[in-house]
Amino acid sequence: MNRQKTISHEINLTVPFYDLDPMQIVWHGNYMNYFEDARAALFRSAGISLYDFYEKSGIVFPVIKTSTKHIFPLRYRDEAVCRATLVEADYKIVVDFEIRLASDGKICTRGRTEQVAVKAPGMELLYSVPDEIKSLLGSSA
Amino acid sequence: MNRQKTISHEINLTVPFYDLDPMQIVWHGNYMNYFEDARAALFRSAGISLYDFYEKSGIVFPVIKTSTKHIFPLRYRDEAVCRATLVEADYKIVVDFEIRLASDGKICTRGRTEQVAVKAPGMELLYSVPDEIKSLLGSSA
Amino acid sequence: MNRQKTISHEINLTVPFYDLDPMQIVWHGNYMNYFEDARAALFRSAGISLYDFYEKSGIVFPVIKTSTKHIFPLRYRDEAVCRATLVEADYKIVVDFEIRLASDGKICTRGRTEQVAVKAPGMELLYSVPDEIKSLLGSSA
Amino acid sequence: MNRQKTISHEINLTVPFYDLDPMQIVWHGNYMNYFEDARAALFRSAGISLYDFYEKSGIVFPVIKTSTKHIFPLRYRDEAVCRATLVEADYKIVVDFEIRLASDGKICTRGRTEQVAVKAPGMELLYSVPDEIKSLLGSSA
Numbered sequence: 001m002n003r004q005k006t007i008s009h010e011i012n013l014t015v016p017f018y019d020l021d022p023m024q025i026v027w028h029g030n031y032m033n034y035f036e037d038a039r040a041a042l043f044r045s046a047g048i049s050l051y052d053f054y055e056k057s058g059i060v061f062p063v064i065k066t067s068t069k070h071i072f073p074l075r076y077r078d079e080a081v082c083r084a085t086l087v088e089a090d091y092k093i094v095v096d097f098e099i100r101l102a103s104d105g106k107i108c109t110r111g112r113t114e115q116v117a118v119k120a121p122g123m124e125l126l127y128s129v130p131d132e133i134k135s136l137l138g139s140s141a
Numbered sequence: 142m143n144r145q146k147t148i149s150h151e152i153n154l155t156v157p158f159y160d161l162d163p164m165q166i167v168w169h170g171n172y173m174n175y176f177e178d179a180r181a182a183l184f185r186s187a188g189i190s191l192y193d194f195y196e197k198s199g200i201v202f203p204v205i206k207t208s209t210k211h212i213f214p215l216r217y218r219d220e221a222v223c224r225a226t227l228v229e230a231d232y233k234i235v236v237d238f239e240i241r242l243a244s245d246g247k248i249c250t251r252g253r254t255e256q257v258a259v260k261a262p263g264m265e266l267l268y269s270v271p272d273e274i275k276s277l278l279g280s281s282a
Numbered sequence: 283m284n285r286q287k288t289i290s291h292e293i294n295l296t297v298p299f300y301d302l303d304p305m306q307i308v309w310h311g312n313y314m315n316y317f318e319d320a321r322a323a324l325f326r327s328a329g330i331s332l333y334d335f336y337e338k339s340g341i342v343f344p345v346i347k348t349s350t351k352h353i354f355p356l357r358y359r360d361e362a363v364c365r366a367t368l369v370e371a372d373y374k375i376v377v378d379f380e381i382r383l384a385s386d387g388k389i390c391t392r393g394r395t396e397q398v399a400v401k402a403p404g405m406e407l408l409y410s411v412p413d414e415i416k417s418l419l420g421s422s423a
Numbered sequence: 424m425n426r427q428k429t430i431s432h433e434i435n436l437t438v439p440f441y442d443l444d445p446m447q448i449v450w451h452g453n454y455m456n457y458f459e460d461a462r463a464a465l466f467r468s469a470g471i472s473l474y475d476f477y478e479k480s481g482i483v484f485p486v487i488k489t490s491t492k493h494i495f496p497l498r499y500r501d502e503a504v505c506r507a508t509l510v511e512a513d514y515k516i517v518v519d520f521e522i523r524l525a526s527d528g529k530i531c532t533r534g535r536t537e538q539v540a541v542k543a544p545g546m547e548l549l550y551s552v553p554d555e556i557k558s559l560l561g562s563s564a
Contacts, residue, residue, distance in 0.1 A: 016315065016318065016319055016322070017318055017322060017333070017444065017445075017450075018314075018315055018318055018444070018450055018452060020444060020445045021440065021441070021443060021445070022192070022440075022443045022444070022445060022447050022499070023195070023201050023203070023261070024445050025203065027440075027441055028173065028203070028204040028207060028254075029170060029171075029173030029174060029177065029441060030170075032169065032170030032173065032300075033170060033298065033300055036170065036298065036299055036300055037298055040298070040299060049359075051163070051299070051358055051359075054164070060164050062164070062166065062169070062211065062214060063169040063211060064210065064211045064212075065208075065209065065210050065211070066169060066207070066208065066209045067206075067207065067208040067209075068206065068207045068208075069205065069206050070203065070204060070205045070206070071205075073203060073264070076333055076445070077331075077333075113169075120164070123214070157456065157459065157460055157463070158303065158304070158309075158459055158463060158474070159303070159309055159311060159455075159456055159459055161303060161304045162299065162300070162302060162304070163299075163302045163303070163304060163306050163358070165304050168299075168300055170300060173441075174439065174441055177439065177440055177441055178439055181439070181440060190500075192440070192499055192500075217304070217474055218472075218474075304474070305477070305483050305485070305543070307485065310455065310485070310486040310489060310536075311452060311453075311455030311456060311459065312452075314451065314452030314455065315452060318452065333445070336446070342446050344446070344448065344451070344493065344496060345451040345493060346492065346493045346494075347490075347491065347492050347493070348451060348489070348490065348491045349488075349489065349490040349491075350488065350489045350490075351487065351488050352485065352486060352487045352488070353487075355485060355546070395451075402446070405496070
């Protein structure tokens with residue numbers, strides 16, 4: 001049986017000047033930073049640092065897929081909430097993202113990232129997320 | 142009848158130091174820069190600058206969707222080719238991307254961006270790409 | 283007589299993954315982001331937004347000089363404090379920066395930025411910071 | 424006797440969209456990227472890769488000081504030349520930078536970076552640039 005807690009975590013962010021483009025909105029590529037921050041905070045809330053795990057195990061978790069949907073643009077100094085929700089931690093680690101304005105909850109951005117476990121330095125694909133990570137994320141084989 | 146030339150354009154790139162992450166590979170978010178460069182070159186090859194078009198018309202083309210697939214990581218000083226191919230320029234501007242190693246043609250990354258036409262400053266959605274852009278991109282209504 | 287309050291402001295920061303380089307430390311160029319965040323917070327604490335001022339006056343404050351000194355590198359997830367201190371707001375706006383580790387106060391980085399007032403779009407140099415900004419920053423002619 | 428060839432190298436660059444700020448000019452922090460690209464090309468022209476040197480020796484060359492002077496702003500699609508000139512490769516590696524518009528040679532930016540040799544992972548300061556690097560850069564003790 002494959003069971004998983006719903007793991008979700010939110011971070012607050014304020015749009016910095018250097019994330020804006022000449023159209024006065026956040027350049028689409030910079031949303032990946034917000035996702036990264038939220039994903040790291042999600043893992044941390046579950047007691048996981050993929051960075052530390054790499055240092056002890058040599059296993060890295062490269063992002064193999066991303067998608068974003070931009071519904072409403074963020075502007076300078078906008079205060080927003082980025083929620084990361086774990087979707088899967090079995091063969092891959094899949095995380096969904098949603099960015100809302102802090103003021104009125106308007107949804108601005110949605111996204112997803114997928115990561116696989118790979119053994120460095122040869123980058124050999126492991127066909128499953130390591131058990132230690134899985135159990136902290138609440139999956140059971 | 143809806144007809145469109147196949148418009149495609151390639152740029153060369155060499156991976157800079159500041160695009161790398163601690164795992165010695167290009168951080169996934171930085172591929173959006175390569176896509177941006179290739180898309181701008183694609184438009185330029187068709188005689189279009191969306192930036193200039195904005196200055197004269199007040200119409201901007203925000204990216205509303207992106208997706209990436211990372212097949213093989215780029216590393217420091219890798220020489221690569223990023224090809225941008227126009228998929229649609231009707232309701233939206235849709236462009237596909239493919240990044241290959243220059244040395245052996247190995248496919249590293251695939252991606253897509255979608256843009257809509259919006260009238261600044263109120264950001265009112267136009268339900269079609271302006272005719273001037275369409276005709277330069279080879280679409281016919 | 284030329285008098286000025288000592289205006290100083292601190293922000294907290296946590297080093298994100300995407301600011302690191304392959305040597306596992308923050309890439310030197312990314313410290314400019316931390317300075318920008320601290321400078322914006324400093325101005326905000328004095329009731330100033332240079333961004334809003336530009337929108338109403340057409341006057342911008344481009345950075346014309348920067349310097350940094352890197353004493354101790356920041357690493358992933360380091361918690362640090364960046365203090366911005368106003369040095370001058372007369373002919374130029376000069377701000378000094380100091381980044382310390384939150385844990386033990388170790389000094390990591392020092393820096394300075396200098397900005398001048400310029401009238402857009404022709405970018406004509408104004409030889410003084412506008413009075414409204416000066417008075418909020420506590421300078422008196 | 425301390426002798427050194429004048430080592431200088433130029434790269435061409437075209438300003439990308441994502442380096443611009445809301446004032447339609449290159450954000451000051453992004454000039455560090457242009458300097459990095461020019462410095463790497465300078466070393467490469469002398470047969471040096473500090474990245475490869477690190478991999479075989481464990482010696483890294485962190486930037487300990489930077490300075491920039493912004494004379495004329497770069498804008499979207501500006502074509503520019505960034506020249507890097509070696510100033511010293513003895514105790515430190517010091518490189519000067521100058522960015523000019525390709526069209527008319529107008530000077531836009533000047534800068535300098537200083538790097539020291541440090542032994543990873545303990546980051547112990549070496550009080551001199553390693554001989555192998557020095558000799559490739561043309562210094563003689």
